[in-house]
Amino acid sequence: MTRFVILSVSAFTLIATVQAFAEEPASNRYTMEKTGNGFVRLDTRTGEMSICTEQAGQLVCRIAADERRAFEDTLSELSARVEILESRLDALAPSDDSTGSGIPDEKELDQALGAMEKMMRRFFGMVEELQKDFDGNPGVPLEPVPDRT
Secondary structure, three states, X not given: OEEEEEEEEOOXXXXXXXXXXXXXXXHHOEEEEEEOOEEEEEEOOOOOEEEEXXXXXXXXXXXXXXXXXXXXXXXXXXHHHHHHHHHHHHHHOOOOOOOOOOOOOHHXXXXXXXXXXXXXXHHHHHHHHHHHXXXXXXXXXXXXXXXXX
16 A cells, blocks of 8 residues: 655645555454365465464464475575584684683693793893893993983
8 A cells, every 4th residue: 555645845845655564554464365174364565375274263374385395495495504604613613622611721731831931931041141241241331321301
């Protein structure tokens, strides 16, 4: 259903077309037709058709066979995509961490601390050598840095 609205603004006349699609009540969304063993329900927005039968005093609707096949095709396609994404995610995740917490175990911690200890010993060894060089050569006076303020 299309409605036309005419607005007058000073010297201009605006004509706007307003679709009543969003304003359409839910009762107009579906149409039902009686068949020999039930009803056929048509969704006027999506075009989806459902077969409806009365069971235990209630109307039970199921999507039509053609749409069921399309639904199952889409479902299988999406399932395949999910499997591919899960396999890619598993490939990115570390497999050797059995706890999954990301906290290093005792062996990894000892290795890291050993490497840091070795680095610090070498660094302080270089500092000691530089100190000996400065202490052993008194001919090179250390001048204070001039104040530039």
